[in-house]
Amino acid sequence: MLSRFNSQALGGRAKLDDVTQLLEKLKTDVDAKKLSNKQRLHLLEELKVHSRAVEHADPMFTKDGMRTLCRYAFDVGDDKSSREALRCIANTLLLQPPTRQLLIDLGYAPKAAEKLKSEDTDDEFLLSRILFLMTYDTDLDYGKLANEHHLADSINSALHRHARLYSKSTARRLSHCLPMQQPMQEMALSETLKLLFNVLHFYPDLAEQFSKSIPNIFKILVRRKIPTPPLQAPTCYLVNALINLDLEDHKGQQLKFLGMNAVFPKFDQKCNAEFLINILDNAIVAYPEAELDNQISPVLTLIRRIYEIAPKEVRKYMEWLLLPSDEERTRPLGKSDTLSSRLLRLSTSALTPSLRSNISTMMFELSDKDATKFVHNVGYGFASGFLLSNNIQMPENALEAHAMAQTEAGGGVPVNPITGQRLDREEPRDETPMTMEEKEREAERLFVLFERLKATGVMDVKNPVEEAIRSGRIEELPDDASD
Numbered sequence: 001m002l003s004r005f006n007s008q009a010l011g012g013r014a015k016l017d018d019v020t021q022l023l024e025k026l027k028t029d030v031d032a033k034k035l036s037n038k039q040r041l042h043l044l045e046e047l048k049v050h051s052r053a054v055e056h057a058d059p060m061f062t063k064d065g066m067r068t069l070c071r072y073a074f075d076v077g078d079d080k081s082s083r084e085a086l087r088c089i090a091n092t093l094l095l096q097p098p099t100r101q102l103l104i105d106l107g108y109a110p111k112a113a114e115k116l117k118s119e120d121t122d123d124e125f126l127l128s129r130i131l132f133l134m135t136y137d138t139d140l141d142y143g144k145l146a147n148e149h150h151l152a153d154s155i156n157s158a159l160h161r162h163a164r165l166y167s168k169s170t171a172r173r174l175s176h177c178l179p180m181q182q183p184m185q186e187m188a189l190s191e192t193l194k195l196l197f198n199v200l201h202f203y204p205d206l207a208e209q210f211s212k213s214i215p216n217i218f219k220i221l222v223r224r225k226i227p228t229p230p231l232q233a234p235t236c237y238l239v240n241a242l243i244n245l246d247l248e249d250h251k252g253q254q255l256k257f258l259g260m261n262a263v264f265p266k267f268d269q270k271c272n273a274e275f276l277i278n279i280l281d282n283a284i285v286a287y288p289e290a291e292l293d294n295q296i297s298p299v300l301t302l303i304r305r306i307y308e309i310a311p312k313e314v315r316k317y318m319e320w321l322l323l324p325s326d327e328e329r330t331r332p333l334g335k336s337d338t339l340s341s342r343l344l345r346l347s348t349s350a351l352t353p354s355l356r357s358n359i360s361t362m363m364f365e366l367s368d369k370d371a372t373k374f375v376h377n378v379g380y381g382f383a384s385g386f387l388l389s390n391n392i393q394m395p396e397n398a399l400e401a402h403a404m405a406q407t408e409a410g411g412g413v414p415v416n417p418i419t420g421q422r423l424d425r426e427e428p429r430d431e432t433p434m435t436m437e438e439k440e441r442e443a444e445r446l447f448v449l450f451e452r453l454k455a456t457g458v459m460d461v462k463n464p465v466e467e468a469i470r471s472g473r474i475e476e477l478p479d480d481a482s483d
Contacts, residue, residue: 015056022047023059027068030076037078044072044084051091060088061096067106074111079120086126093133100134109140113149117157121188124158128191135198142199143206152209155196156216162189163216166223186234189220193237200244207246214245215262222275230282231295239276239298248309263306270317273306277321281339284346293352300358304365319366323377332419333379344382360386379419388456 022043029035035043047069050057059065069092071077073085092099103109109131116127131151134140145151165185200207221238231239247263263272276299283296307318324333324340334344346352347359364386367373371392375383387394434442 012056015050016058019047019050019057020059022050023065023068026072027064030068030071033076037081040072040077040081041084044081044088048084048087048091051088051095054095060092061099063102063106066092066099066102070103070106070108070111074108074115083122083126086123086130090126090129090133093130097137100136101138103130104134104138104140109134110145110149113145113151113154116154117150119157119161121184125184125188125191128158128188128195132191132195132198135195135202142203146199146203146206146209151199152206155192155199156210156212158188158192159196159213159216159220162192163219166220190234190237193217193234193241197237197240197244200241204244207244211246211249214242214247214249215265217241217245218262218272222272226279226282229286230279231287231299235279236295236298239279239302243298243302243305247305263309264311264314269311270314273303273310273314273318274321276303276306277318277339284339284342289346289349289351292346293354297354297358300355300362304358304362307362307365323363323366333382344378347382348385357386381419 025035026040026043026047029040047060051060054061060069066089069085069088073082073089077085089103093103103112112127112130115123116131118124118127131145135142142151162185196210196213200210217238221235221242224235227235249261249263265271280296280299280303283299284292287295303318303322307315310318322340322343324338324344328336328338328341334341343359343363347356347363349356360382363378363382364374367377371383371387371394374387384394386392
């Protein structure tokens with residue numbers, strides 16, 4: 001028998017011949033059972049090495065090859081042999097997508113779901129990955145797996161086991177050895193969360209079966225230190241999983257399970273929302289702007305979902321964390337280094353097209369979906385584009401209301417309605433008066449702009465230049481007027 005080192009070095013015809021021989025020996029032993037557990041394990045380890053590259057491993061991707069691997073994984077193998085066979089299957093499904101349907105046609109998908117009941121971390125990692133890969137390019141019915149083969153129960157149990165590692169008592173008792181357990185634990189957790197996300201993405205009606213996992217996912221998320229970068233695995237998968245779950249708890253599953261609301265726990269209703277906003281804050285600083293579209297959009301989506309269902313006190317706290325404060329108005333909004341300013345800058349960034357809409361929508365929602373409050377909170381400069389692009393009627397008195405509201409909130413200090421800056425903090429301008437020709441050009445430019453705005457139909461505006469001419473406030477000057 002070849003050593004693993006030599007097996008890994010094989011290629012071309014030699015690799016193909018070795019894969020063929022290994023599968024033949026394993027297929028023969030399935031029924032004959034003449035090999036010892038050690039010999040059987042050695043053959044599967046050799047095959048696993050070959051399964052890491054698709055080239056010249058064709059016999060593994062056939063129906064006969066898959067049947068042999070599945071029998072060792074689910075039917076006849078001891079624990080160690082079973083895991084080696086599962087590793088071969090996981091590699092095969094990843095490298096050759098057509099084998100996913102082969103596994104289903106052979107009838108082994110239900111057995112994979114049943115085997116996920118195992119409390120072994122390696123089993124969880126391998127089986128969750130296999131079931132996750134079969135969510136793509138197959139006709140597998142995950143509703144049937146959940147209802148008849150306890151898939152939801154197994155996922156809930158796995159997440160409960162992971163959450164126990166984050167309990168305060170366990171953390172104190174095992175703090176000295178937890179770092180040694182983390183890599184495999186976190187890999188298994190990531191695969192289970194990916195599986196959960198995809199199942200609910202394709203089968204949203206199953207969400208209530210996973211409600212018991214909501215408190216466990218929040219527990220793992222909030223009790224982890226924010227990593228660097230902040231949205232690396234499994235943090236990103238924890239966030240993604242929560243997006244598809246029934247956070248509103250329509251059928252009372254969370255309350256029945258915990259006796260409390262898992263999203264807004266009694267001991268601190270705002271803790272989950274606050275932690276997600278901290279992740280958002282850290283992520284905006286940690287990642288290049290060009291990567292933020294993909295990185296932080298799920299966090300923003302989850303924050304918006306939580307705000308939508310939050311109690312009044314939590315909503316006010318989230319508004320305080322995310323909207324510009326009165327202290328920020330010593331400068332134009334978006335110019336400081338606060339979270340709200342960074343969000344406002346991203347809402348106009350050319351590098352974040354999806355994020356632009358997501359941020360502006362969130363700010364609008366934080367303003368009670370009221371256009372006047374929206375202008376009040378972020379300034380006309382940041383609000384106008386969103387309102388126009390979403391066909392939201394701009395209040396005729398938006399600029400006046402914005403200035404008056406800030407006057408009252410700011411203790412009698414007027415605010416620039418365009419920039420959001422306090423007028424008493426604006427730098428004085430030393431401008432040269434416009435010439436008559438410059439005034440005429442500016443009047444023409446404004447006339448054209450208002451005509452274009454009227455043509456959009458978004459706002460019912462009257463052109464001030466046209467109104468001035470009609471009312472007699474503008475008259476034609478004689479040729480020598482410049483003299």
